[in-house]
Amino acid sequence: MNELIRSTAAELAAKIASREVSAVEVAQAHLDRIGEVDGAVHAFLHVDTEGALRAARAVDDDVAAGRAVGPLAGVPLALKDVLTARGMPTTCGSKLLEGWQPPYDATVTRRLREAGIVILGKTNMDEFAMGSSTENSAFGPTRNPWDLDRIPGGSGGGSSASLAAFEAPLAIGTDTGGSIRQPGAVTGTVGVKPTYGGVSRYGLVAFSSSLDQAGPCARTVLDAALLHEVIAGHDPLDSTSIDAPVPPVVAAAREGATGDLTGVRVGVVTQFSGDGYQPGVLRSFEAAVAQLKQLGAEIVEVSCPSFDYALPAYYLIAPSEASSNLARFDSMRYGIRVGDDGTRSAEEVMSLTREAGFGAEVKRRIMIGTYALSSGYYDAYYGSAQKVRTLITRDFERAFGEVDVLVSPTTPTTAFRIGERTDDPIAMYKADLCTIPANLAGTPAMSVPSGLSDEDGLPVGLQVMAPALQEHRMYRVAAAYEAARGQVIADVPALAGAR
Numbered sequence: 001m002n003e004l005i006r007s008t009a010a011e012l013a014a015k016i017a018s019r020e021v022s023a024v025e026v027a028q029a030h031l032d033r034i035g036e037v038d039g040a041v042h043a044f045l046h047v048d049t050e051g052a053l054r055a056a057r058a059v060d061d062d063v064a065a066g067r068a069v070g071p072l073a074g075v076p077l078a079l080k081d082v083l084t085a086r087g088m089p090t091t092c093g094s095k096l097l098e099g100w101q102p103p104y105d106a107t108v109t110r111r112l113r114e115a116g117i118v119i120l121g122k123t124n125m126d127e128f129a130m131g132s133s134t135e136n137s138a139f140g141p142t143r144n145p146w147d148l149d150r151i152p153g154g155s156g157g158g159s160s161a162s163l164a165a166f167e168a169p170l171a172i173g174t175d176t177g178g179s180i181r182q183p184g185a186v187t188g189t190v191g192v193k194p195t196y197g198g199v200s201r202y203g204l205v206a207f208s209s210s211l212d213q214a215g216p217c218a219r220t221v222l223d224a225a226l227l228h229e230v231i232a233g234h235d236p237l238d239s240t241s242i243d244a245p246v247p248p249v250v251a252a253a254r255e256g257a258t259g260d261l262t263g264v265r266v267g268v269v270t271q272f273s274g275d276g277y278q279p280g281v282l283r284s285f286e287a288a289v290a291q292l293k294q295l296g297a298e299i300v301e302v303s304c305p306s307f308d309y310a311l312p313a314y315y316l317i318a319p320s321e322a323s324s325n326l327a328r329f330d331s332m333r334y335g336i337r338v339g340d341d342g343t344r345s346a347e348e349v350m351s352l353t354r355e356a357g358f359g360a361e362v363k364r365r366i367m368i369g370t371y372a373l374s375s376g377y378y379d380a381y382y383g384s385a386q387k388v389r390t391l392i393t394r395d396f397e398r399a400f401g402e403v404d405v406l407v408s409p410t411t412p413t414t415a416f417r418i419g420e421r422t423d424d425p426i427a428m429y430k431a432d433l434c435t436i437p438a439n440l441a442g443t444p445a446m447s448v449p450s451g452l453s454d455e456d457g458l459p460v461g462l463q464v465m466a467p468a469l470q471e472h473r474m475y476r477v478a479a480a481y482e483a484a485r486g487q488v489i490a491d492v493p494a495l496a497g498a499r
């Protein structure tokens, strides 16, 4: 196995900039790794070998000519297939979009390219980002590199699995209810949901527009921070993009790595424990809190009572917005068209196309959302959910009046088995119990590996949450914790055959 694939993004970038290795060698090492293991993992829906090598050569040319390159120039990355990238298909894990080639780059994609980051390909996901396991992908599930019979989380399971399988050192995910953080937790990797509006949504295929956020995925906190600063910042093409300076997350990650949290107030959310939480996950969480205390943090318990209603509120708001957003897939503008033989009306073709193109979970969400928004039910369902959203925002505000960051487990259990929850949508939805409040409030949150559960030896994640635009607080805490506990991913037993 080529040692380059073990390196962090920061190490690779330094080696490329100093010409110790070329960006082409780095890209090739990762493409080779994908060739070796992705048959088993299935993290990628599309690998862009040509494009990756071309981008890598351009970085090598810049370095050779002495031109200044960015802090991640030449580092390979896996892009979730919900963001558009010119020259590659965008499917969102859906049959409906099969064969669609977007005519433009998402702002995130454009910023990656401008930074000299080498896009390896597009990663697998639950269809239109609806799910917690990637089993809702129309193209087959991704497998967790820690145990190939288990799910890698979702919806961005492909992005996180690609990191855990050492197919890429960096990835991009999107998080509407937990799709960056929950896959990060169950694969032993780092995943960050930025403040809503912190990263542009231009070119991110919309699921629930008031919740969707793209963010960085990596194996270390510093790598996530470096990527965060590449993709974040104001974009006039997204009307909800925040026009404010990007929080200083790289500096915070470096400061945190010195391991001192003296004076930092950490709140433990009391709502996230008890029934439904795996004992090994709770023990890992308690150990993490003890570790933070040892680093000098002051620990206090904080109650956020409205968080108990976050899951039901989310499952009204997200499907409502989805039912409206997915109306654009009308068989005319994008993707496949079914039954257009000259004898059928546009309505019939649209209906046949949506029937054939959408999977069961997407159809379920469209129906729930349409019902929740219908006249006579709007106030009872959608309206009530919006009120809960306000209460959750107030709980956060009250909590952050007392503490600098909040912590919880990222997800109630470790990776479950493929097939275990496919017949039970509610069990599937519960994977996001702890992650959803931050989406509803628009606040940033991240998952950092907190070791392996003592029950099943599978990765557990520690969630760190901060107030809007205070990402640097959570990066500092996560980096201090990571430095103290040591990296989890180095132990990954995965894919023994390939090692």
Ligand code: GLN
Pocket: 129, 130, 131, 132, 154, 155, 174, 175, 176, 177, 178, 179, 180, 207, 318, 429, 432
């Ligand atoms: N698992 C959640 C859902 O199914 C969250 C998905 C996401 O964040 N995209 O909606």
